[in-house]
Amino acid sequence: MYDTVVSTWGFHLAFLLLLVGTQALFTGLAALNVRHARRKVGERAEWLTQTLTIEDTGDLLGYHRLTTALSQFGDWVSLAGLLVVLYLGGLTSAVSGLESLGLGPVVSGVVFFAGVALVASLARLPGDIVSTFGVEEAFDFNQTTPGLWLRDTLIQTVIAVGVIGAVSAVVLWLVTALPVWWWAVSWGFVVALLLVMQVVYPRVIAPLFNDFEPVTAGELRDAVEETFDRAGFSTSDVYEMDASRRSSRVNAYFVGFGEAKRVVLFDTLADRLSIPQIQAVLAHELAHWKEGHIWRGLLASAARLFVAFAALGYLAEAAWLYQMFALPTDATYAGLLVSLLWVSPLLEVTSPLVNRLSLSHEREADDFAAATIGADPMIGALAGLAEENLANPFPHPLYATFHYSHPPIPERIERLRAENSGTVSDETGPDRTASPGDD
Numbered sequence: 001m002y003d004t005v006v007s008t009w010g011f012h013l014a015f016l017l018l019l020v021g022t023q024a025l026f027t028g029l030a031a032l033n034v035r036h037a038r039r040k041v042g043e044r045a046e047w048l049t050q051t052l053t054i055e056d057t058g059d060l061l062g063y064h065r066l067t068t069a070l071s072q073f074g075d076w077v078s079l080a081g082l083l084v085v086l087y088l089g090g091l092t093s094a095v096s097g098l099e100s101l102g103l104g105p106v107v108s109g110v111v112f113f114a115g116v117a118l119v120a121s122l123a124r125l126p127g128d129i130v131s132t133f134g135v136e137e138a139f140d141f142n143q144t145t146p147g148l149w150l151r152d153t154l155i156q157t158v159i160a161v162g163v164i165g166a167v168s169a170v171v172l173w174l175v176t177a178l179p180v181w182w183w184a185v186s187w188g189f190v191v192a193l194l195l196v197m198q199v200v201y202p203r204v205i206a207p208l209f210n211d212f213e214p215v216t217a218g219e220l221r222d223a224v225e226e227t228f229d230r231a232g233f234s235t236s237d238v239y240e241m242d243a244s245r246r247s248s249r250v251n252a253y254f255v256g257f258g259e260a261k262r263v264v265l266f267d268t269l270a271d272r273l274s275i276p277q278i279q280a281v282l283a284h285e286l287a288h289w290k291e292g293h294i295w296r297g298l299l300a301s302a303a304r305l306f307v308a309f310a311a312l313g314y315l316a317e318a319a320w321l322y323q324m325f326a327l328p329t330d331a332t333y334a335g336l337l338v339s340l341l342w343v344s345p346l347l348e349v350t351s352p353l354v355n356r357l358s359l360s361h362e363r364e365a366d367d368f369a370a371a372t373i374g375a376d377p378m379i380g381a382l383a384g385l386a387e388e389n390l391a392n393p394f395p396h397p398l399y400a401t402f403h404y405s406h407p408p409i410p411e412r413i414e415r416l417r418a419e420n421s422g423t424v425s426d427e428t429g430p431d432r433t434a435s436p437g438d439d
Contacts, residue, residue: 008324015324015342016083022345023079026402030068033392033399037064040394044410051413052387059139063390066135074127081123082341092326095334106172109333113168114161116337121157128153136247139390144246152246155208167193168333175316175332183313190309191302202255202262212239212264220270220278224263227279230372231286237262238282244268250388254285257294273384276377280369284378287368293361300357304350308343315339351402358405366412367419375420379413 041048041057048054085091094115098108132149136142144152170189174182206212215221215238224238243249243266250268254261263285269278288294315321316335321342327334369378386393386409393409400408407415 008320011320011324018342018345019079019083022348023075026348027072027076029396029399029402030072033396034065034068036396036399037061037392037394044394047410048393052383052393052409054387060390060392063135063139064392066138067131070127070131070135074124077127078123086325091334091337095327095331099328099331105176105330105332106169108331109172109336110165110169112333113337114165117161117164118157121153121160125153141247141249143244143248148245152209159205159208171336172333183309183316187302187306187309190305194298194301198256202264206241206264210245211242213242214238215240215265219275223275223279224282227282227373228286231283231290231368233286233290239264240267240270241265242267244271248388250385252281252285254288254294257289261289268388272388273381274377276373277381277384280373280378280381283369283372284365287365288361290368291361291364293365296357297361300354304347304354308347311343311346312336312339315342349402355401355403355405359407362406362412363415366416370416370420375416379416382409382412382416385409 038061041061045057048057048060054060094112098112101108103111129149132142132144133146167190171182171186174185174189178185215224220240221238228234239262241264243251248268250266250272252263252265252269254263256262263282265278265282269281273281316332316339319329321335321338322329322331325334325338327338329335366378385391391409395404395408406412
């Protein structure tokens, strides 16, 4: 293997620079973001008190620092583990062992990718334990018991191994059946699978983790029907999810399409927001369908996946890719894994393109909610979501560009206020950038 590594040293150098360089970039952005948040929270303490009713910013900053540190530490440990497996012969040995069994390219590949999924799931366990029972517990978010966490983890692992195994079986069969155009047909298969999952997830997978009770009567149901009517929709399936079994976080989401679409409200949302605020959140979610955001988002994802699969199609045929780790050239499944390692960082650094589209969708949805229910309820809902979830309201612009799919809470609130009053506010200063936020 030493001779092979030497003969492909240029590719190894590029590979290491790509993986380590990408991780270093995101770690640098994360550190910049923590410092920026600390400075801006100090400068905007009065705004936080008046708008989000956050008087003690210690929890907000502390939670942000801890979650960032844990995330970055986990990413570096994962990268180090991956490089150890690759460069100490772990991948080569695993492939040699599989090839010696004579299972054939498809079965060998399914076993290989299922094994990779299982190892990846196990590797995430320590970080998940610390996050759930350490950080989330310390800030009063966690409601999960060890037994429930173990049950969830087992189900998630089984689903991950099963889905990845099934997808790899189809892709590897296509590689043998369509050696030239397998990547294009595989892309079509994955896009179709994403559409199917829009229906399967809420009806089959999500109920494995949570209970969903239809909202059928009472004040909340009346408010839901009124919101649907104002938004120009016939009332669809609306469910309340027992999110409080696992976390005290507040949220809502819209999933599915056609007759299978449904709105899900966390029970924590119903407990902590007023009826008009819940209506505003619901109107925001309905806007994503009314304005065609769901389909536009799916088209953008499909386009991004097309580029990724085209790159996989090229890389999986490159002899140097197999030579890098002394892999047999007929072990296409191993070549696909290494190809994914080349492509994944490129997808990460192009995330601003997808985030930009999402930002425009979120602003349109906020506008729709304000027009349908009113600006004040939407502002109150946004403030309540930010306060309850300890979301960082002031991301650094560069960090936000790569990581945030929602505008920051200050921008969303001040934008709604300005449009409602007919004035332009500079309350958010230079931080008018993308940020994640609960809808």
